[in-house]
Amino acid sequence: MNLSDADRELIALARQVRQNAYARYSNYSVGSAVRTASGKLVGGVNVENASYGLTVCAERVAVLRAVAEGERAIVAVAVVTPDGATPCGACRQVLSEFAPDPEQCLVWIATPDHLVARYTLAELLPHGFRL
Numbered sequence: 001m002n003l004s005d006a007d008r009e010l011i012a013l014a015r016q017v018r019q020n021a022y023a024r025y026s027n028y029s030v031g032s033a034v035r036t037a038s039g040k041l042v043g044g045v046n047v048e049n050a051s052y053g054l055t056v057c058a059e060r061v062a063v064l065r066a067v068a069e070g071e072r073a074i075v076a077v078a079v080v081t082p083d084g085a086t087p088c089g090a091c092r093q094v095l096s097e098f099a100p101d102p103e104q105c106l107v108w109i110a111t112p113d114h115l116v117a118r119y120t121l122a123e124l125l126p127h128g129f130r131l
Contacts, residue, residue: 001115001118003115006035006039006076007076007078007106007108009041010033010034010035010041010076010077010078010108011033011078011080011108011110011115013031013033013041013043013078014031014032014033014043014058014078014079014080014108014110015031015080015110015112016031016043017031017032017033017043017044017045017058018030018031018045018058018080018112019031020045021045021046021047021058022045022046022047022048023046023048024048025048025050025052026048028046028081028082029045029046029081029082030045030046030057030058030059030079030080030081031043031044031045031058031079031080032044032045032057032058032059032061032062032077032078032079032080033062033077033078034059034062034063034066034074034076034077034078034095035074035075035076035077036066036071036072036073036074036075037071037073037074037075037100038071038073040066040069040071042062042065042066042069042071043062043065044058044059044060044061044062044063044064044065045058045061046058046061047061057087057088057090057091058079059077059079059087059091059094059095060090060091060094062077063094063095063098066098067098072098073098073099073100074095074098074099074105075099075100075104075105075106076105076106076107076108077095077105077106077107077108077121078107078108078110079107079108079109079110080110080111080112081109081111082111082112083111084109084110084111084116084117085109086107086109086117086119086124087107087124089125092121092124092125092128093125093128093129095107095121095125096121096125096128096129096130099121102120102121102122102125102128103120103121103122104120105120105121105122106118106119106120106121107119107120107121107124
């Protein structure tokens with residue numbers, strides 16, 4: 001896969017922040033990073049809770065942090081998991097909310113050691129809900 005320097009930097013941030021995941025119950029640490037339309041990179045990690053329904057995925061943490069910093073447009077995402085898993089459905093929908101063009105929003109999937117896949121957000125969520 002052809003990666004730009006910006007894509008490498010995005011994936012590197014997701015790998016780096018993954019070390020801060022709070023995965024006390026599942027031992028499944030996830031790191032994510034989003035690139036905003038302004039070029040800002042924002043990382044997030046999964047944060048588990050004994051009450052599993054209160055657990056928050058890394059992708060949503062990254063998006064929520066970006067929004068808290070005044071960003072409203074996500075143009076790329078990196079997700080790093082132990083086995084190269086893709087974002088869950090809830091995360092796909094949250095990403096879609098802030099992706100101005102899901103056909104152009106790249107989602108990089110990686111493990112700590114290698115790149116697994118590249119999708120567009122539209123490929124992962126072909127009929128995202130929009131108002």
